[in-house]
Amino acid sequence: MPHTQRAHRMPSLRRISAIAVVATTALSPLAARADDAPNPCAALKRIVAAAPTGFSQLTPDDGKGVAQPYGNDAQCGATKGGYECMWTPNEGAASSTTALQAVAADIASCLPDATHDVNSPVRQHFYIGPRDARTQITAMRAGASRLKLIVSGK
Known part of the structure; x- marks a missing residue:
């Protein structure tokens, strides 16, 4: 039994x-999964990798991952010789200076080969590569309440 x-x-x-x-x-x-969160590293690496070809293959959405942890209204796009994003930091950032420091920390951690040569409350500047083929990465305040990311290079 x-x-x-x-x-x-x-x-x-x-x-x-x-x-x-x-x-x-x-x-x-x-x-919700951890990988559903905005990924600034993937966006930064994609933008920097596009520098040698003039950013032409990037879309406005390619840069939004850099801004999304700090703001929801990012407007991005390729310009002559560069790629730019501008956004308003969300309330959780406390201030645009705090958000700027956080973006700089993302750049430093996501792009370990980048040299950080300007660190101020209104502007962060990094570069990657030799002088004749350098990619410039600048995060800065744009007015009183906006942030701007500019990546330029050859």
């Missing part, structure tokens, strides 16, 4: 397990 009870319980356990797997799979798209 113990053998029959055990045999009877096994299909029930399998059904419960199968239902749990289906439920978990169905609900998983609703769950």
Whole structure:
């Protein structure tokens, strides 16, 4: 008799397990994942990698990942010889100076080969590469309440 009870319980356990797997799979798209967060590193690396070709392959959305942790209204685009984004820091940034420092920290951590040669409350400047093929990265305040990122180079 113990053998029959055990045999009877096994299909029930399998059904419960199968239902749990289906439920978990169905609900998983609703769950937030850490990789769903804005990724400033991916955006910065994509922009810097486009410098040798003149940024022509970038879209306005390519730079928004740099701004999204700090503001939601980023406007980005390629310009002659560069790529620019401008945005208003959100309230969580406390001030545009704090947001500027956070963007500079992102640049420094995401682009470890970059040299940080200007660090002021209104302007952060980095460069990558030799003098004749240098990519310039500037984050700065743009007026009293906006930030601007400019990446330029050859």
